[in-house]
Amino acid sequence: xxxxxRKKANTLSLAIVVLNLCIIAVIVLICILIFVFMTxxxxxxxxxxxxxxxxxxxxxxxxxTTAPEVTxxxxxxxxxxxxxxxxxxxxxxxxxxxVTEASDISAQTDENGDETAQAVDYNEKFFKDDFFIxxxxxxxxxxxxxxxxxxxxxxxxxxxxxxQTEKIDGKTVxxxxxxxxxxxxxxxxxANGMAFMGNTYxxxxxxxxxxxxxxxxxxxxxxxxxxxxxxxxxxxxxxxxTDTIKEYNASLRAMCESEKYTYIDVYNxxxxxxxxxxxxxxxxDGLHFKGNTYNAxxxxxEKQIG
Amino acid sequence: MKKVSxxxxxxxxxxxxxxxxxxxxxxxxxxxxxxxxxxxxSTTAGESSDTTSADGVTSTxxxxxxxxxxxxxxxxxxVEKGTEGTIDLISGLEADKIKSxxxxxxxxxxxxxxxxxxxxxxxxxxxxxxxxxxxxVDELTEEFKNYTPDEVYKLEGAKTGSNxxxxxxxxxxxxxxxxxxxxxxx
Numbered sequence: 387x388x389x390x391x392r393k394k395a396n397t398l399s400l401a402i403v404v405l406n407l408c409i410i411a412v413i414v415l416i417c418i419l420i421f422v423f424m425t426x427x428x429x430x431x432x433x434x435x436x437x438x439x440x441x442x443x444x445x446x447x448x449x450x451t452t453a454p455e456v457t458x459x460x461x462x463x464x465x466x467x468x469x470x471x472x473x474x475x476x477x478x479x480x481x482x483x484x485v486t487e488a489s490d491i492s493a494q495t496d497e498n499g500d501e502t503a504q505a506v507d508y509n510e511k512f513f514k515d516d517f518f519i520x521x522x523x524x525x526x527x528x529x530x531x532x533x534x535x536x537x538x539x540x541x542x543x544x545x546x547x548x549x550q551t552e553k554i555d556g557k558t559v560x561x562x563x564x565x566x567x568x569x570x571x572x573x574x575x576x577a578n579g580m581a582f583m584g585n586t587y588x589x590x591x592x593x594x595x596x597x598x599x600x601x602x603x604x605x606x607x608x609x610x611x612x613x614x615x616x617x618x619x620x621x622x623x624x625x626x627x628t629d630t631i632k633e634y635n636a637s638l639r640a641m642c643e644s645e646k647y648t649y650i651d652v653y654n655x656x657x658x659x660x661x662x663x664x665x666x667x668x669x670x671d672g673l674h675f676k677g678n679t680y681n682a683x684x685x686x687x688e689k690q691i692g
Numbered sequence: 693m694k695k696v697s698x699x700x701x702x703x704x705x706x707x708x709x710x711x712x713x714x715x716x717x718x719x720x721x722x723x724x725x726x727x728x729x730x731x732x733x734s735t736t737a738g739e740s741s742d743t744t745s746a747d748g749v750t751s752t753x754x755x756x757x758x759x760x761x762x763x764x765x766x767x768x769x770x771v772e773k774g775t776e777g778t779i780d781l782i783s784g785l786e787a788d789k790i791k792s793x794x795x796x797x798x799x800x801x802x803x804x805x806x807x808x809x810x811x812x813x814x815x816x817x818x819x820x821x822x823x824x825x826x827x828x829v830d831e832l833t834e835e836f837k838n839y840t841p842d843e844v845y846k847l848e849g850a851k852t853g854s855n856x857x858x859x860x861x862x863x864x865x866x867x868x869x870x871x872x873x874x875x876x877x878x
Contacts, residue, residue: 402697403697406697406698406700407697410697410700417707521801522802522839523801524801525801526799526800526801529771529797529798529799529800529801530771530799531771531777540801541835542801542835542836542839543835543836543839555783578839669768669769669800669802670768670769671768671800671802673802674769674800674801675800676769676800677771677799677800
């Protein structure tokens with residue numbers, strides 16, 4: 387009897403021990419799971435701040451002599467869809483699939499609570515032999531680290547007249563392009579001067595600028611980017627500016643068709659459903675670009691030209 | 693055996709409680725802040741001021757200094773440039789004389805604001821660089837005076853100077869405040 391009782395007690399003790407071990411195992415598992423979810427994935431340098439590390443100039447400049455084509459590529463309207471707030475990841479995740487349509491770019495909320503476009507992928511090396519000319523908007527290409535500064539000739543306030551004579555780092559655009567001999571020369575000018583120069587004069591000055599560029603780099607393919615839109619607030623403060631931009635872009639497109647230049651419709655790329663500069667693309671001033679807007683721009687250009 | 697298992701359970705429970713207190717990794721990456729455009733002109737006016745002192749002793753890095761300033765100052769679409777980016781942007785800076793640098797500016801190209809701190813290898817180099825920083829202010833003034841004249845007050849009241857091995861350029865919405873924050877780190 388005593389033996390039976392003793393056996394029973396031992397069995398019970400054993401059961402308790404086993405149960406305790408199971409509890410310990412479960413708790414250890416929970417600890418491991420908590421540790422895994424509490425640990426953030428390593429952050430790459432979020433902000434493309436190192437202009438000299440943003441782009442690499444590799445290989446030699448590739449020269450092509452194919453005849454330039456006129457292509458007009460109206461962008462599809464973008465739809466704004468609000469996703470759950472995510473940290474602003476301006477450095478694109480290179481594993482993200484390239485965006486093929488402007489409408490694929492959704493909006494997200496950055497760390498400051500502002501609406502911004504998803505940072506889409508673009509191939510930086512695609513532009514390594516190219517050159518960009520523009521105004522303050524174009525300076526964002528290197529200020530945000532999207533392209534190397536050596537690929538950009540841009541200055542605040544530049545217009546189609548002043549671009550012919552202004553110097554950056556001691557050189558005019560003609561001198562800079564003569565040295566670079568770019569494969570493509572992208573020009574986005576017009577936001578400045580529109581209010582006081584008149585579309586006809588601006589276009590005539592643009593033609594003079596293009597003539598200088600072709601003289602300096604005869605094999606470069608000229609690509610003209612439409613002037614970008616403005617927000618409804620900017621329009622309210624500057625009545626009529628949207629119509630002026632549209633008229634200029636229409637004239638620009640017509641000139642491209644007659645002169646056999648490539649035209650890229652940046653204007654429609656950046657519109658919202660109401661026909662204004664989309665909030666996910668527009669900076670607070672209603673005119674300039676947010677960081678991720680340059681990703682969308684470059685991805686779109688790459689798609690059109692590539 | 694029972695006692696051992698009970699003690700083991702209690703130990704693991706204690707470990708569980710400590711595991712819940714995770715710490716955020718130190719943020720060593722640059723900040724991007726998006727502020728609103730300043731539309732009211734400051735009453736601060738006058739020439740940019742140069743100050744030089746030789747007692748600038750600190751273990752704080754330029755990146756930490758500019759970050760501290762940016763915690764109190766707003767720049768629209770602020771982007772930080774590291775050492776290489778700062779050297780690229782400010783003409784005349786020589787890389788072999790610079791230990792490290794940090795510069796905040798408006799990434800969208802829309803505003804003239806710049807907050808820069810550069811640590812040089814010597815006090816002499818820092819002092820000599822002040823003229824380059826002043827030239828940078830003049831360059832920005834020329835660029836923005838007809839573009840956004842309402843914002844030029846930031847450049848007119850800009851602070852440029854050196855403190856020991858450090859040289860600085862402060863052109864923002866409140867240059868006095870920025871300088872006070874910077875001086876507080878020496």
